[in-house]
Amino acid sequence: MGQAVAVEARNAVKEFGAGPSAVRALNDVSVSILEGEFFTLLGPSGCGKTTLLRLIAGFEMPSSGTILLNGQDISYLPPNKRPVNTVFQSYALFPHLTVAENIGFGLQMQGRPKSEVTATVKRMLELVKLEPLANRKSSQLSGGQQQRVALARALAPSPKVLLLDEPLSALDLKLRKEMQIELKRLQLETGITFIFVTHDQEEALTMSDRIGVMSAGKLQQVGSPRDIYNKPVNRFVASFIGETNFLPASRKGSSLVLAGGHSVDAPAGGTDGQHVTITVRPEQVRLVDSAESGAIPAKVTSLVYFGTDTHCYMALADGTEIIARLQSPATGEAGLAQGQNVALRFAPGSVQVLGD
Amino acid sequence: MADRAFSTARLPGFSAIAIFVFVALYLPLLMLVFYSFNSGKAIGVWEGFSLDWYGTAWANDAVKAATLRSFGIALTASIISTIVAVMAALGTTRRRAFRGQTFIYMMINQPLMVPEIVTAVALLIFFAWIKVNTGYQGIGYIVVAHSAFCIPFAYLPIRARLEGMDRTLETAAADLYATPWQVFYRVTFPLLLPGIIAGMMLAFVTSLDDVVITLFVKSAGQETLPTYMLGQIRRSVSTEIYAISTVLLALTVAMLTAFFLLTRKKD
Structure with a gap:
């Protein structure tokens, strides 16, 4: 993977409307997306991820700040002059054109010679495995096929960057899984930078090289899927991606003291006596022998069976609720019952201190 | 259900x-x-x-002349009004909402609301003034008048089609390196075409059977089919008129059926 920056947003702000009723969809976002990277913008609807994508595509212009492509300012360049193509959520295939004409549209508009257009369209049809459908009208295709045509159409002009706006959201679960693998394959084969927008955290975790988590028009955290999942910087990131436990604690020397007085190991930093929130993933919560040092006593409040694992809901002595995800044994119950007194520990290195 | x-x-x-x-x-x-x-x-x-009356009507030179004139006027007026209507529809849908938009809609659709007789009298006075000043006596007055009042009939189906169109398609075309003009003629126009044809047919039919405005605006010897029929009926009810009316009816039904088929949403 090259380390050169493909797309960069510098202090990008986008406001819709004017005056006091203006809505700030994007609030001072700065991010660098590297060449050849599969970068995902993840966040709930209305977080500004699509707005950022539209700024990069050129469908909107920033209210302030800049968008750079390979170091060049493209903030105010119209979309047809940007070597960037988009796969739309609704696919937006041209209904009056055939599959092949749809795929060739971008190349034709660029004024490429006919022979080149034909050859590229053929190659693209092979790439997305749609050769037999070349002369169909796009309205005669299934959702999954339309999706592939939309991909091929956007890839045909060999853009510097491919933007994907929740392209899988209209597909059913099975097809979505297939397309996730397909997308990743296409990205590796073409080597094109993909910027992928989604609200589906699982999609983001499985496909991306890096993820940018967005909320309320701001970029909350940028990092690899592992970083985002294991080292969330704040409560939003921790709760948006996967399930997690939040516990109030205060710092004391190199450890953190929970509300109930038990102390846990924690990453260094912070000042003594500072009140913080810590987070631990449910699969990092272990049930241990109550005699073990550092074991925290708790009481099982309920058990929910999920097949591969069992969620064990517990309450600490001070009332703090905590969930553990335990692997279900092959036979019988997990040896637990509601109301049972247990002891738990957090796996080493699993405790994260949140910034807010 | x-x-x-x-x-x-x-x-x-x-x-x-x-x-x-x-x-x-x-x-x-x-x-x-x-x-x-x-x-x-x-x-x-x-x-x-x-079929005698059809034969009589067909053999009547006055009917032939009036029919040709009517069709000529309707064709010219529907083409002019459709071009204007396309521009108006684009102007009112393909831009940011602006102040006074509702007022503009009303202005465009004014001929649908103002009593026709008022428009007719106004045109009579206005054209009389032009006639006096230019001496021009030709068919142009009828064409201009028809073009004007046909605009809303062409405008409404075209605008409906434009508003129903997925704007993302135009965005996608721009994203795929189409210039604004290419976006229009490669994407917007082909998708709009059924609406344009529908609007033009509606304008054509509206022009074809107009009596009131034509009667006020026409000069001597400029009978259109409807004004000719009115003149004939005034004298005596001729069965020939039934035959002409039936043909007009058949034509209108055919065009309205085509209009329906074109504006029906398929996708």
């Missing part, structure tokens, strides 16, 4: 009124069509099937 909570099928009177309205609308038309094939002259007395 009708909702059981409110279904007209359960209310008395609805079907009776519906039947009455259909009879009032279509019985006169059916009679007209029926007697146009009568071999005799008197209405209400069936003397046998014949």
